Amino acid sequence: MNWIKKNWQWTALNLLALAVMVSLLWQFVAVEEFNPNYDPLLISSGKWAMRFLLLCLLMTPLNTLLGWRRAVKLRKPAGLWAFGFAVAHFFLNVIGLQENWLRAPIPDYMAALGVIGLGILTSMAATSTRWAMKRLGKWWKRLHRLVYVAGLIVIGHALLESSNKRVAGYEPQVEIELGLYLAILIMLLAARIPAVRSTLASLRHKHEVRREPVS
Numbered sequence: 001m002n003w004i005k006k007n008w009q010w011t012a013l014n015l016l017a018l019a020v021m022v023s024l025l026w027q028f029v030a031v032e033e034f035n036p037n038y039d040p041l042l043i044s045s046g047k048w049a050m051r052f053l054l055l056c057l058l059m060t061p062l063n064t065l066l067g068w069r070r071a072v073k074l075r076k077p078a079g080l081w082a083f084g085f086a087v088a089h090f091f092l093n094v095i096g097l098q099e100n101w102l103r104a105p106i107p108d109y110m111a112a113l114g115v116i117g118l119g120i121l122t123s124m125a126a127t128s129t130r131w132a133m134k135r136l137g138k139w140w141k142r143l144h145r146l147v148y149v150a151g152l153i154v155i156g157h158a159l160l161e162s163s164n165k166r167v168a169g170y171e172p173q174v175e176i177e178l179g180l181y182l183a184i185l186i187m188l189l190a191a192r193i194p195a196v197r198s199t200l201a202s203l204r205h206k207h208e209v210r211r212e213p214v215s
């Protein structure tokens with residue numbers, strides 16, 4: 001009980017992700033009619049991968065800029081769930097294809113962006129252990145910085161796929177949603193610029209000084 005009290009954010013994040021994954025798999029098993037133009041489960045799994053990827057990226061600024069130290073503990077599970085949903089998304093695509101995926105593994109440049117994004121997420125998931133961190137040394141940090149590149153690539157992939165595959169016809173709000181994710185990603189990237197970082201840190205410091213009780 002004490003452990004759950006201490007780690008409730010970590011528990012909540014994992015339970016939420018697990019519930020979404022089970023619901024996706026459940027819907028996949030229960031689906032009766034398949035529309036080759038639009039597969040809501042394919043889109044939904046891609047969006048969840050995107051959401052967990054953004055959540056993973058949000059944790060560092062929450063720690064460094066807002067001083068919420070527990071956020072660091074949530075970065076790895078959020079990243080691993082992003083990878084898990086991306087894998088589910090990939091397999092839903094392969095299963096839903098009319099022909100064998102191996103005949104045309106990368107049909108166009110939009111799919112290529114998705115494959116590159118999945119490749120980056122796979123390399124990060126594979127090196128997410130302490131052992132890999134030690135073995136890779138300074139290369140570990142360099143490799144894991146690619147997560148921002150992965151974010152930009154998969155948003156590009158999603159925006160292009162959404163307009164091209166007529167997804168927007170079934171889900172008119174999808175481009176607005178993806179635009180919002182892109183805006184969040186740009187803000188997270190901006191928060192890494194040293195000048196922005198120090199301005200935000202000094203604002204936080206001023207705010208904390210003002211809140212301190214006068215003794």
Ligand code: HEM
Nearest residue numbers: 046047049050086093105106111114115117118154158161
């Ligand atoms: C982290 C997020 C994502 C990753 C890593 C990812 C990756 C992939 C991969 C590897 C494929 C298979 C490409 C192939 O056939 O070789 C794919 C297909 C697809 N993805 Fe994503 N994706 C992501 C998010 C999204 C989102 C958010 C959407 C739309 C809102 C989306 C829409 C699609 C569509 C429509 C296809 C089918 C393409 C086709 O039929 O040729 N993806 N994705």
